[in-house]
Amino acid sequence: RKEVEQDPGPFNVPEGATVAFNCTYSNSASQSFFWYRQDCRKEPKLLMSVYSSGNEDGRFTAQLNRASQYISLLIRDSKLSDSATYLCVVNGRGTGGYNKLIFGAGTRLAVHP
């Protein structure tokens, strides 16, 4: 089983749509969870951390279900500028602690006029 699994998409949505991405992770000991966005040939940019209670940042809402090892991201009122690849990321347990990030392969979103 992949450590972090995402639907690769692409999700093609019109401006103003609501879109949801899901992700599952295999290591139940993971402690921190994030969504990053990555534009083509650019670096990953931290979008938001994900907390057990769920959290919102403007049009973006992230949820975590530890029992199901499932993370989601909801984007409301999609903008053209939201077009990117969304990376589900968890921290991995290693000998040095929980320092390393484990990335999913990403879900591609294309927002069209």
Place this chain on the structure above:
Amino acid sequence: EPEVTQTPSHQVTQMGQEVILRCVPISNHLYFYWYRQILGQKVEFLVSFYNNEISEKSEIFDDQFSVERPDGSNFTLKIRSTKLEDSAMYFCASSRIPGGQYFGPGTRLTVT
């Protein structure tokens, strides 16, 4: 807003040559990382560095790789003898505490 910077943006080298990729992490950050992304693939962890020593490394980070913090601002990744399969985008990242990390713009390494 503080940023992680990386140089060069693109490095072309011949197989067997040594390369050094440079990074300047965000100034008050204590944890430093290198990741790589082969074209079309996911981002992969290479190494983490804290308190002047490696705290974690992946299987990819073999004896050909080394990291150094030569002064108070730079963080470098050295590949001693490059192989074709080392061609990738190399990202440096930093964080103030373990957790969300901030990535630099990357160095595209092309090995010919």
